Amino acid sequence: MADDSVFSAQTARGLVHGIRREKYTAREITEKILAHIQNTNPDINAFITVDEAGALEAADAVDQKVAAGQALGPLVGVPIALKDVLCTKGLRTTCASKILDNFVPPYDATVVTRLRQADAIILGKLNMDEFAMGSSSENSHFGAVKNPRDQTRVTGGSSGGSAAAVAAGQALMTLGSDTGGSVRLPASFCGVVGLKPTYGRVSRYGLIAYASSLDQIGPFARTVEDTATLLGVIAGHDPRDSTSAHVPVPDYLLACQRGVDGLTIGLPTEFFGAGLQSDVRDAVMQGIEVLEKNGASIREVSLPTAGHPAFAIAAYYIIATAEASSNLSRYDGVKYGFRDEAESLIDMYVQTRSKGFGAEVKRRIMLGTYALSAGYYDAYYRKAQQVRTLIRRDFDRAFESCDLLASPVSPTPAFKLGEKLDDPLQMYLSDIYTVSVNLAGIPGISVPCGTSTEGLPIGLQLLGNAFAEETILSAAAVVERELAS
């Protein structure tokens, strides 16, 4: 989308530089971007809540710091927006659901605290599939997000607002969450960079849970370097999250300069099979050739379980929905959020949840409840966990001979709004190349590598071993440098 805001063509890195040099103030930038959101959001619908007052207040505080010559954070003055699944103290957090329509958290998610400490400016909260359940960002109580590259198309999901806001210049960076591809798919569909970190790399404290063993917060930006910078700010151990890892945070920005010379990159045969649209394959192969040209050696690998949709998609939908059925039990109308008054307690529960949740959320709660039920647990949940173990082994084996794996993010580019809304199974297949990554807990990125015959963006998915975000970033930076449109 064309726009004339001062920094839409700029990176966060450049912006931070300008603010440090006092070429412009954070307030100027913030006012301009807020105006830009005002103008563009009616079309894109990326924002659910815009926090003008909070953003300007934060901008003024940053400007005072600059004027006083105080130490400045790495994201000083950078306008950032957050998927509405991250808790923000005093700012409504809805999960794009009617059931949390009026929920105002009394605390900040750990990543939000870290952004504030880095002197970022938080603009507001971004649209998404309700409770992060979906692949198109159409399942929202606040209406579908539209793809800034073609407004008749979806953004992908579930972090559609996060990808769209970056693509439309409504924010320089955003945060999303990825449970089965929810960062990588919209990044690919909207032509921006989106990274899903290793499970445990980023604290989940304050991330409203969809599927706790799969959820991971991830950064979006226009460039690989900005993505790396944002990852560096949010990564690291958090005592409030038992599943966050005690692994030191390296200099991700430095990794972007490293190149790919000498790396071995594997192409999983199963991710290039039937169903992959030919123009998507061509764009992805173009990205892979760039890596080869820069010194990487390319080889084929096999992921027999992880690459098999009957295993990966099935295991994902059982584990994710089982956890979701429990995670979403707390929305019962008793303590906060939407309540539908009724005569009896049980009626209140039933009506609140029937009216408060959308169709896809209810479908997944029912699926997960069934999978955990007495008599079905072994056939579904336990079996899915066994498949998950096999998927992990597939990747372990692949990383014995490869530094990275490369594949498409999705079989097709962005599809039309409404196209798959009535066909959940078709919708689920959009995630065919991404879900196994979450089941294995490894990191992955989507970096733009070309366009479809219709001119729609296509992302290259690069996967690394656990905590190998640096390798992923170094390869993504090479692709970006050579193929930036």
Added chain:
Amino acid sequence: MTYESVIGLEVHAQLATTTKIFCGCSAEFGADPNTHVCPVCLGLPGALPVLNQNVVEMAMRIALAAGCTIQPRSRFLRKNYFYPDLPKGYQISQFQSNEEMPLATGGGVDVPSADGGTKTIRLTRIHMEEDAGKSIHQEAFVAAGESLVDVNRCGVPLIEIVSEPDLSTSEEVFHYLTSLHQLLVYTGVSEGDMEKGHMRIDANVSIRPVGETQLGTKVEIKNVNSFRNCQRAIESEIQRQIDLLETGGEIEQATMLYDPDRNILRAMRTKEESDDYRYFPDPDLVPLVVDSAWVARVQSQIPELPEVKRVRFAEDYDISADQIDVLTADRDVADYFEAAVAAGVQSRLAANWIQGDVMRVLNDRKIAIGDLRVSAEDLAELIGLVDKGDISTSIARTVFDDMVETGDSPAAIVEKKGLVQISDTGELDGVLDQIIADNPKEVERFKGGDQKLMGFFMGQLMRATKGQANPQKASQLLREKLG
């Protein structure tokens, strides 16, 4: 037909930690409703649990004291159900399944058996879990169709101690609960305050004809809050089952609630209505891994247990069996006794004082020995004053009561009140001469052989000296004067 009963217990005990199991909120009892809360125990969206290491250590301590095996790896599961006082819609609990182990398995607790020996009640497991909140149905609100919820108790740490069905009588149940309570308090794992609900009991009860090996259908009695009530509830359930079988009825698997006021059980739900809790491992908590070094460290912190202490006291001290029971029932009382002995008092004298006056004060004032203002050293000093003949036993009692009030040392009180015993012959002479002069008739009768009048003269003497006369010295002098 004669029947025997088969009983297994699940005891929930509240751990004596200062904070809750998964957050830093205070676990203290009795605060204003909903003041000990945070995003975690309120179950707010996005909040995550973090396991309190202190809870694990306390649970390990009681498990080791009961001879359990600590599992090197255990997990927390989610027990899913809807209830207004359960903010997350699930309770986090360790639950034994085919794949997942609880913190501790095996072990046992000894109880006295009917034949005078002891019987070991085997334990199935000990596991950790969080407590739920409390629904409050206040009249004014009920009338308006509303109930209140207090979340303070959410996340208060509990352990569940599950026994094998090794108990066969309600008396054994009572002894088992008493032993368990003593063990919990001894190890400092729980305060064991029944009035604050620190121990809550579920009992599984079945009966079968004597000689039958197969178990009968079991009925679960839920949430009993005192040992006596538990005993009574089990007795009445056993009788109900016998009556049912004798009249050709059949026992249905059910969950019952005990009403202690009316001594009756009423059914909560039957098997058909039983809940499906959809247990699965909580993905927010990593598996709990306990290595042998940790086990050894906790093992070394376990104090001497009551059984061992009883044997040692019998060997080391010259005290009666009855006194051993009194002194070892409470770890602090035992420590107090040993401190007094260490300060130089004969064990029998120290035991007499503690069993008598010290326990009297504790009972009258409903205080623990830790709250007594008389230190073991001061008690030893007081006993020493009697021993040396500085004060009489009866004066010592008065001094002790004074010590309880003021916390002063016995010497200071004796000094302050001028209570030092009169052993001085010259001083006693004068007083006795006066008494002899004042009571010529009694003197006559005594000399005539009425030895009982000795008591009369001593009474007169004590009155005249306000009890401070040294009785041995005085009676010796009196016999000289009248003999």
